[in-house]
Amino acid sequence: MNAALPAVTAERLSGDDSNGGSQGAGTGARATTVPALSFAGRKLYRHGRPHRIIAGAIHYFRVHPGQWEDRIARLAAMGVNTLDTYVAWNFHQPNKGQAPDFSGWRDFARFITLAGDAGLDVIVRPGPYICAEWDNGGFPAWAVSDAGMVLRSSDPRFTAVVADWFDALLPVITPLQAANGGPVVAVQIENEYGSYGDDAEYLRWNRAALQSRGITEMLFTADGGTDYFLDGGSLPDTWATATLGSRGDEADAVWQRRRPGEPFFNVEFWNGWFDHWTENHHTRGAADATAEVRKILDLDGSVCLYMAHGGTNFGLTSGCNHDGVIQPTVTSYDSDAPIGEDGRLTLKFHAMREAFFAAEGRELTPVPEALARPAAPLPASVIELAPGTGLLEMARAGGAVTSVKPLSFGELGLDRGMVHYTATAVLPPGGGTIRLRGLHDRAYLWIDGVPAGVLTDGTAGSGLKVEHSGGPVVLEILVENQGRINYGPLLGQDKGILGGVLVNQRYIFHWEQRALNLERPLEELLELGGGAALAGGAPPPAGPGWFHGEHHLAEPADTFLALPGFGKGFVWVNGFLLGRHWEVGPQVTLYVPAPLLRAGTNRVSVLELERGGTRAELREEPELGAAGPAHVEDLG
Known part of the structure; x- marks a missing residue:
């Protein structure tokens, strides 16, 4: 110009x-x-x-x-x-x-x-x-x-x-x-x-x-x-x-x-x-x-x-x-x-x-x-968490959609959250390798209700080896969407199992799938699988599923929530889905802004996918993980 x-x-x-x-x-x-x-x-x-x-x-x-x-x-x-x-x-x-x-x-x-x-x-x-x-x-x-x-x-x-x-x-x-x-x-x-x-x-x-x-x-x-x-x-x-x-x-x-x-x-x-x-x-x-x-x-x-x-x-x-x-x-x-x-x-x-x-x-x-002057956060404190409905009980409770091959999140009309897949698979004597083609993003597997392992988009192709005497089994797979791609040529990619499930080289057909929309009101989620009951079939503290606790406040203020002992999952505060937590880090604490809290009783709910703990901690300082340099080589 x-x-x-x-x-x-x-x-x-x-x-x-x-x-x-x-x-x-x-x-x-x-x-x-x-x-x-x-x-x-x-x-x-x-x-x-x-x-x-x-x-x-x-x-x-x-x-x-x-x-x-x-x-x-x-x-x-x-x-x-x-x-x-x-x-x-x-x-x-x-x-x-x-x-x-x-x-x-x-x-x-x-x-x-x-x-x-x-x-x-x-x-x-x-x-x-x-x-x-x-x-x-x-x-x-x-x-x-x-x-x-x-x-x-x-x-x-x-x-x-x-x-x-x-x-x-x-x-x-x-x-x-x-x-x-x-x-x-x-x-x-x-x-x-x-x-x-x-x-x-x-x-x-x-x-x-x-x-x-x-x-x-x-x-x-x-x-x-x-x-x-x-x-x-x-x-x-x-x-x-x-x-x-x-x-x-x-x-x-x-x-x-x-x-x-x-x-x-x-x-x-x-x-x-x-x-x-x-x-x-x-x-x-x-x-x-x-x-x-x-x-x-x-x-x-x-x-x-x-x-x-x-x-x-x-x-x-x-x-x-x-x-x-x-x-x-x-x-x-x-x-x-x-x-x-x-x-x-x-x-x-x-x-x-x-x-x-x-x-x-x-x-x-x-x-x-x-x-x-920064506003004073809440004093450090501990919230005891009690177990509620188990993860599988919740995942199995929704209405099922049937199909010959596994359906993706998009085909089920689900944007974010998880999908529970169920099918009957026939394992050869001695067991076999279960492979997921086109897994997006992370899958938890159970065989006849017993945890079998975890597959990711990086390991699903090589598969999960299982030992078994052989014969028909109930295979359950819970797939978590960990966030849709926001940059690059794969933008818009769907989630779920996009290519099928195999035992060795043989496809497994005829599936039931249940979409778990975690963004629906918390009260509706807690009704799945028997609600938030703390007894009668509830998982032990070490198992995945719901955990709940209450904390009384005289006056709301900012705080930072940590979940020591928990593995991976989602956290709600007073019914608001705060976000994801994962023990692998780097993030340890989740920021809880004061407007999400109220004077009186406040409720914390955790949906744990891997390993539950017994308490949540409110801390006075954020812990975002061990510091490393920004990608300066990428900043130009």
């Missing part, structure tokens, strides 16, 4: 072209109001005045709504001028045939308004793909279940479902734009598309879909900071921004060469990293992260910290990666961010704050005392 041109606005920069079209993009008059942001050459302007975006990402879906205002206040105190958030489609519309929900925790218009009330601009990233280490990259499983659909492409089957979603979503965003007196100054087209595909027609469709539904503020794409990513994910007439965690000066040089008429904006600066189960807790030093931010600021670039406050993957919302085997993400999304999962202000917060104030030529004033 010509750097000598006058200030470029979103209207001109992101205008329709002959290849973009608006097919399937809906209807609606396009506004002519001048957007808040514009640029001339490499200079960014806000309403005509020189401007630099200093932003931080907070996801409303990872923060209890009772804490939105507090976390936004902490973000503003760090010296930023902008809040950045994704919109998670599957958070608003998890079930097919139901209208998207924008109320309560899902009222992100309120979240955006609160940011504006705190004096912040807002960048919205509606996807529909968001990655974000979020289950299925934000896609509802039902929306992308068509095996013939080409995800994130101009395939009409895909754009049709996205168009329906945008029809519901965009009317929530458009009134919040700066042109209408709101805080929204920019909206992203798709998300890091250059690391997935090369369908420029789809990117133009996405842009036209936003514009035709009333988006008039600045539009932009976001991709890695190299030629490769720009080649796949950018458009020649739309502002291109970068996602990276190091070597920002090198990326800026790429922009000077490839996008000479555009200011440099590192829209995702990875100042920390997320964790997978079985790995170390990733950290990044405050000095190292801040030094990289200063490089961008010294070049007059804009920057957004990803994450400024990470929050929590409550319930079953954490996604997973895939590198030969499934890599499920932990419940915490602390991400070693400047504002901790519980809101505490870290050394990184203060280092970044100093850099931001200096870049803007502002005097470094003290952090408001109400924010500087």
